[in-house]
Amino acid sequence: MISTDGLSRSFRTPDGGEFPAVRDIDLSVARGESVAVLGPNGAGKSTLMRMLSTLLPPTRGSARVAGFDVSSQSRFVREHIGYVGQGSGAGHHQRAVDELVTQGRIHGLSRAAARGRAAELLSLLQLEPLARRKTQAMSGGQRRRLDLALGLVNLPPLLFLDEPTTGLDPQSRGHLWDHVVRIRQKTGMTIVFTTHYLEEADHAADRVVVVDRGRIVADGPPELLKQRSAGHTVTLAVPDPVAARRLQALLATADRVRAATAHGTAVTAKVDDGRTALPALITAARDHGIDVVAAETRTPTLDDVFLELTGWSLREAGAFSTGEAGQSSGAQEDSA
Numbered sequence: 001m002i003s004t005d006g007l008s009r010s011f012r013t014p015d016g017g018e019f020p021a022v023r024d025i026d027l028s029v030a031r032g033e034s035v036a037v038l039g040p041n042g043a044g045k046s047t048l049m050r051m052l053s054t055l056l057p058p059t060r061g062s063a064r065v066a067g068f069d070v071s072s073q074s075r076f077v078r079e080h081i082g083y084v085g086q087g088s089g090a091g092h093h094q095r096a097v098d099e100l101v102t103q104g105r106i107h108g109l110s111r112a113a114a115r116g117r118a119a120e121l122l123s124l125l126q127l128e129p130l131a132r133r134k135t136q137a138m139s140g141g142q143r144r145r146l147d148l149a150l151g152l153v154n155l156p157p158l159l160f161l162d163e164p165t166t167g168l169d170p171q172s173r174g175h176l177w178d179h180v181v182r183i184r185q186k187t188g189m190t191i192v193f194t195t196h197y198l199e200e201a202d203h204a205a206d207r208v209v210v211v212d213r214g215r216i217v218a219d220g221p222p223e224l225l226k227q228r229s230a231g232h233t234v235t236l237a238v239p240d241p242v243a244a245r246r247l248q249a250l251l252a253t254a255d256r257v258r259a260a261t262a263h264g265t266a267v268t269a270k271v272d273d274g275r276t277a278l279p280a281l282i283t284a285a286r287d288h289g290i291d292v293v294a295a296e297t298r299t300p301t302l303d304d305v306f307l308e309l310t311g312w313s314l315r316e317a318g319a320f321s322t323g324e325a326g327q328s329s330g331a332q333e334d335s336a
């Protein structure tokens with residue numbers, strides 16, 4: 001369904017230079033797959049999606065989508081895809097049903113067929129009670145559901161969703177994904193979506209492509225990410241940064257520790273079982289004359305997963321915000 005070869009996109013910088021937003025992407029997506037493109041702000045996710053959906057020409061490399069070249073056959077590509085961009089694409093003055101009918105007409109449906117399609121989609125996305133409501137009077141979650149319906153008007157075999165849940169509360173996010181999963185089960189549609197949220201990728205994707213600084217740094221089923229992040233994270237606070245670096249060096253070679261990172265006066269260690277490791281690590285520190293002033297154990301966050309995959313903390317790589325509990329695990333140069 002999608003096949004790219006060295007797909008790249010650079011942007012001109014104000015000083016006349018070039019900024020490589022997407023670099024040498026070789027990606028292949030099979031018919032019926034659901035693929036999550038995961039990464040921090042500025043990683044290049046939207047740029048990649050916009051190239052694949054013909055909204056932005058590549059500066060190098062090529063891509064075929066639904067059997068057509070995105071550069072030379074963009075019209076045919078567009079006939080085979082749905083695209084739901086970031087933010088609300090829905091207009092602000094029409095009623096929901098009219099938005100859908102207009103979109104159907106744009107896709108070449110007769111008025112009657114467009115009305116029929118609008119009714120089907122309103123039902124599918126449980127928007128029937130809101131059919132006559134103007135979009136500016138809808139909640140964020142309702143508007144995103146309408147956006148999703150708009151992306152489905154031409155019954156595309158391939159749907160692109162660019163951060164479809166940004167700005168929604170957790171309940172509305174879950175609700176929207178339930179719809180996407182159901183539509184996919186019903187239609188067998190191929191779906192490619194971008195997200196910041198590991199749990200969304202886990203819920204709705206067969207495969208996760210992690211993008212960092214314009215490149216693919218990991219590609220595989222969500223289990224791959226979870227396996228990488230299995231276990232616990234133990235954080236020990238010590239009185240000063242020198243003690244933290246000493247403790248990091250000590251823990252980096254300790255039996256139970258898979259990786260250790262120092263950041264300021266905190267040392268974070270990746271372990272299989274935090275409950276048994278925590279007392280042992282505190283004892284090891286004290287045996288070496290390092291005072292531990294505070295300690296905590298927690299399950300890994302997406303930030304930890306990303307750190308393991310890329311050596312970068314998501315929070316440091318961009319203005320990343322998940323709303324999840326948890327702290328940044330440490331600076332790249334401090335990684336053990």
Ligand SMILES: Nc1ncnc2c1ncn2[C@@H]1O[C@H](COP(=O)(O)OP(=O)(O)OP(=O)(O)O)[C@@H](O)[C@H]1O
Pocket residue numbers: 011012019021039040041042043044045046047048
């Ligand atoms: N039209 C543009 N002109 C100049 N730079 C751009 C343009 N579009 C994107 N960029 C830059 O390219 C990089 C990748 O941006 P992109 O929007 O693809 O990232 P993203 O992974 O989708 O981020 P986010 O999660 O914030 O949406 C960023 O550094 C961005 O500033």
